[in-house]
Amino acid sequence: MSAPGGEPVILASIPSPSEGVWHVGGFPIRGYALCIVVGILIAIVVGDKRFVARGGKPGQIADVAMWAVPFGIVGGRIYHVITTPDDYFGDGGKPLDAVKIWEGGLGIWGAIALGGVGAWIGARQAGLAWPPIADAVVPGIALAQAAGRWGNWFNQELYGKPTDLPWALEIDPEHRPSATPDAATYHPTFLYESLWCIGVAALLIWADRRFNLGRGQVFALYVAVYCTGRFWIEALRVDTAHEFAGMRLNNWTSILLFAAAVAFLVISRRRGDRREPTPYRVGREAASETPAAEIPAPESPAADER
Incomplete structure (x- = not known):
């Protein structure tokens, strides 16, 4: 169906914001940055609550985040630039935009x-073991x-490929790909991944309680799920990306990491790994803060396998 002027009539769709930057007192407030900041705060709050339940102290996750967050932002940007170098260093690219x-x-x-490197540094300074931190914070990361x-x-x-589904995402002409300039609506892959990540977090919390996961198992489950x-969402996207053997690089990354995570989980569970009795590093002064009498004896792997 088309309007009198020839533009398609959209019966149902998700509108895009008219702008993503607001200026307050001459200072730009960016929607993208706000979403990142909100995400970081969620990860710290959820991670702190779960870490305390594992035997840690309130505020320790925030201390570790002081290292993990800046390292993570830099790492995320480096990965993006490496996997899409033409946008910055190719013909017509702008290196400073990197x-x-x-x-x-x-x-x-x-x-x-x-x-993770930043978290490891912060953990060592606090006398904490890295695996309990990873297992505690990863639902919050999702x-x-x-x-x-x-x-x-x-x-x-x-966003994804053009579609006329009721939940399609409206994209302004200046943001549409050159291959489909007349398509007004696309798959909202940002929404697909957002909903998927909420489901991942719920699954991790449930599995952690149900199976007494520890020693990096919650983190490995996160990677696998x-x-x-990400594999099928990535296949929908139309943004420029490097490909290898006919498939986007991020899809290959997903395959390799999925295989590694599943292998880790199988090996770890078969050898009877269970949740650590304390999140503190063995041999450090911080470990003495948890009295030995309060540390439960580790479960017998043989008993679990019966």
Whole structure:
């Protein structure tokens, strides 16, 4: 159906914001940055609550985040630039734009990898073991991703193929790909991934309670389940991306990480790994803060296998 002027009539769709930047007193407030900040706060609050339940102290996750967050932002940007170099260093590219994080472009795997390095540094300084921290914060990280994806909505970026589904996303002409300039609505892949990440967080919390996960198992489960969703969502996207053997690089990354995460889970569960009795590093003074009498004896792997 078309309007008298020839423009298609959209019966139902998700509108995009008319603008993604607001100026308050001459200072720009960007929707993308707000979504990232909200996500970080969610991750810290959820992670802190779960870490205390594992035997840690309130505020320790915030201390670790002081290292993890800046490392993660830098890592996410490096991954994005490496996987889409033509936008910055190709013909007509703008190298200086590589540092403009506020314009969008944070790769989750770079953020997780380098953010993990920052978390490890912060954990060592606090006398904490890294696996309990990873297991405690990762549901919050999934929720942070769910919030952060709405930044793509504000920037009108990283959407999917054209579609006329009732939940299609309206994209302004200046943000549409050159291949489909007349298509007004596209798959809202930001919304698909946001909803998927909420489901991932719920699954992690349930599985952690049900199966007494620990020693990095919650984190590994996150990688496996997130990669499953990211694979099909990535296949819908139409933004420029490097390909290898006919498939987007992020899809190959998802396959490899999924396989590694599943292998880790199988091996870890078979050898009887269960939740750590304390989140503190063995041999550090902080470990003495948890009296030995309060530390439950580890479960017998043989008993679990019966």
